[in-house]
Amino acid sequence: MNEDDAGDAEQPAGATRATLEWADGRTLSVEPQPDEPVLDAAERADAGLPYGCRHGACGTCTARLLDGDPESLDHRRPPRALKPRHLDAGYVLLCVAEARSDCRLRVGSDVLAETRPAPWRDAGDG
Amino acid sequence: MSDTQQPGSGTHGDSHADHDHGAEGPGYETPQAAIEESEPEKTAYVMGLYTGTDVDAPDFVAVVDIDPDSGDYGEVVDRVEMPNRGDELHHFGWNACSSSCHVGGLERRHLLVPGQRSSRIHVIDTAERRRPELAEVIEPDEVFDHDLSAPHTVHCIPDGEILISMLGDADGDLPGGFLSVNDEFEVQGRWDPPGEIEMNYDFWYQPRQNVMISSEWAAPKTYYPGFDLEDVEAGNYGQRLQVWDWEDGTVEQTLDLGEEGQLPLEVRFLHSPVSTHGYVGAALSSNVFHFAEDGGRYRAEKAIDVEAREHDDWDMPMPGLVTDLLVSMDDRYLFFSNWLHGDVRMYDVSDPANPRFVDRVWAGGHFGPRHPTGEDDRAVVGGPQMLQLSLDGERLYWTTSLFSSWDEQFYPEEGDRGSVMLKADVDPRHGQMELDEEFLVDFGGMPHGPARAHEIRWPDGDCTSDVWQ
Ligand code: FES
Numbered sequence: 001m002n003e004d005d006a007g008d009a010e011q012p013a014g015a016t017r018a019t020l021e022w023a024d025g026r027t028l029s030v031e032p033q034p035d036e037p038v039l040d041a042a043e044r045a046d047a048g049l050p051y052g053c054r055h056g057a058c059g060t061c062t063a064r065l066l067d068g069d070p071e072s073l074d075h076r077r078p079p080r081a082l083k084p085r086h087l088d089a090g091y092v093l094l095c096v097a098e099a100r101s102d103c104r105l106r107v108g109s110d111v112l113a114e115t116r117p118a119p120w121r122d123a124g125d126g
Numbered sequence: 127m128s129d130t131q132q133p134g135s136g137t138h139g140d141s142h143a144d145h146d147h148g149a150e151g152p153g154y155e156t157p158q159a160a161i162e163e164s165e166p167e168k169t170a171y172v173m174g175l176y177t178g179t180d181v182d183a184p185d186f187v188a189v190v191d192i193d194p195d196s197g198d199y200g201e202v203v204d205r206v207e208m209p210n211r212g213d214e215l216h217h218f219g220w221n222a223c224s225s226s227c228h229v230g231g232l233e234r235r236h237l238l239v240p241g242q243r244s245s246r247i248h249v250i251d252t253a254e255r256r257r258p259e260l261a262e263v264i265e266p267d268e269v270f271d272h273d274l275s276a277p278h279t280v281h282c283i284p285d286g287e288i289l290i291s292m293l294g295d296a297d298g299d300l301p302g303g304f305l306s307v308n309d310e311f312e313v314q315g316r317w318d319p320p321g322e323i324e325m326n327y328d329f330w331y332q333p334r335q336n337v338m339i340s341s342e343w344a345a346p347k348t349y350y351p352g353f354d355l356e357d358v359e360a361g362n363y364g365q366r367l368q369v370w371d372w373e374d375g376t377v378e379q380t381l382d383l384g385e386e387g388q389l390p391l392e393v394r395f396l397h398s399p400v401s402t403h404g405y406v407g408a409a410l411s412s413n414v415f416h417f418a419e420d421g422g423r424y425r426a427e428k429a430i431d432v433e434a435r436e437h438d439d440w441d442m443p444m445p446g447l448v449t450d451l452l453v454s455m456d457d458r459y460l461f462f463s464n465w466l467h468g469d470v471r472m473y474d475v476s477d478p479a480n481p482r483f484v485d486r487v488w489a490g491g492h493f494g495p496r497h498p499t500g501e502d503d504r505a506v507v508g509g510p511q512m513l514q515l516s517l518d519g520e521r522l523y524w525t526t527s528l529f530s531s532w533d534e535q536f537y538p539e540e541g542d543r544g545s546v547m548l549k550a551d552v553d554p555r556h557g558q559m560e561l562d563e564e565f566l567v568d569f570g571g572m573p574h575g576p577a578r579a580h581e582i583r584w585p586d587g588d589c590t591s592d593v594w595q
Contacts, residue, residue, distance in 0.1 A: 022180075048182030050178055050179065050180060050212070051211070051212045052177055052178070052212045052213075052214055052243030052244060052350070053212075053243050053244060053245065053298060053346075053350070054212070054244070054266075055297070055298065056297075057294070057297060057298025057299075057346050057347045057350060058298065058346065058347075059352070059531070060178055060243060060350075060530075062351070077297075078297075080297060080298055080347035081298075081350060081351045082351075083354075083356070108180055109178055109179050109180050109534075109541070112178070112351060112352070112531060113352070113534045113538070115351065115352070116351055116352030116354055117535070118535045118538075119354075119355045120440050120441060120442050120444070121440060121441070
């Protein structure tokens, strides 16, 4: 998953489907166009997802790929807010992520918090 | 309370217009003049934010009524909403302050309000101080064009120019730098030579000494998502101060504060323009460093060490986390917040290199009372953080949010319940402070949902922005 990985350049005509799932069970399907960040498609659908920098630096838009091929999303700019351990665990940055095939994503502000657990706490360190 | 109690232009206190220093510019001739001539603050501007939560609303500048004679005392009476979501409003500053006291025609009237995450810079016109309005927006691309991002501290500099510390490059990586904006709120470009520094955070200049000192947080991509111990081990957080030649805009000296000086954040010179003394709070190491010139060179030494404390939920002693500090306008007292512990401390700095502890107040945090203003009042679910002091030094106010992603780690309830603004009454004569249990501004009850609250400013200047030539 990086911006140089242009392997599946030939997209099926039209959009892919990204299903957004919140912690409270709410879901919403959005249809990002090719070359359109998932965040932009979610905004068109009034999903109200959190975001900040919109260029892959801040992590506010962090989501987690629930299923779908790990190749189903490509970052159009380096996802600087994510470390290798986050990328390995399927975290993505929706402001710079383009969908290559259908996928399901955990979204909402709690997803970023998962990637940076409270340090030094006895419980819940992970 | 209405605007009619303010002077017509709404940009100066009545006193400024009357005072007789033969100048037409904003502010006060000396720090002592600010104390004598200012009126007790009646209005506060406070950063309010939703970025990083699921509230689908933009951040805002809150107008808070702090006039004890008003029926709306302690209420948010107006909110200037930003045109976009996701800014993370954080710090802000005036277009002009006492450093331009002798520049005719300039007014302390426009607030520059950067979005820390968005890199968008808003200009708010406070001509009507209870009804400020968004006047201009500098879009992120205009900032990225200069290979800068993540605007933080705004200081006006003499002659109407404005300088903003920028913590990253256009990718949110290092190096940062400084952005210069003119008095028409047009981006002029980069102030410093590219590559002069790596990390950046806060800065303060002391023009008569031809010096500026800047501090270090980390690359935006490092601190934006949250605190990470891995980054401490990797040396990704700052621990240095840069001492600049103010006129040349070049670094003359780098002071490495070492292990005990990790995360040096807010920088405060004493207000007297002849002083070279000042302080910086090293948040992570929880030490306050004193700096001063000594034989033509600046030196910094640890002056206050906050002891880490054992806490049942922590597997290592909890640091205080000194996240903000300020110096009273008369340069007699230093106040700082221990955001994790939950206390605000007051030190006598009449001997600046040797601060003397005089008093403190506990409110929230991990060791202070959860209902500091009374059991019937709402819980305080963060710790004391951004401070602001009245010009006369008798009222200290603070808010409780540090930064959305860091709040989530250390005070996860704050996003759901919102911040508060609290106040202590200070007795400078006797070196005492006491929590005002009658005062609590609740950001939990905002129209779109609970909001965080960050930096505080007064319309007529304050202890963390006014500088004298
Ligand atoms: S919004 Fe900042 S990384 Fe996506």
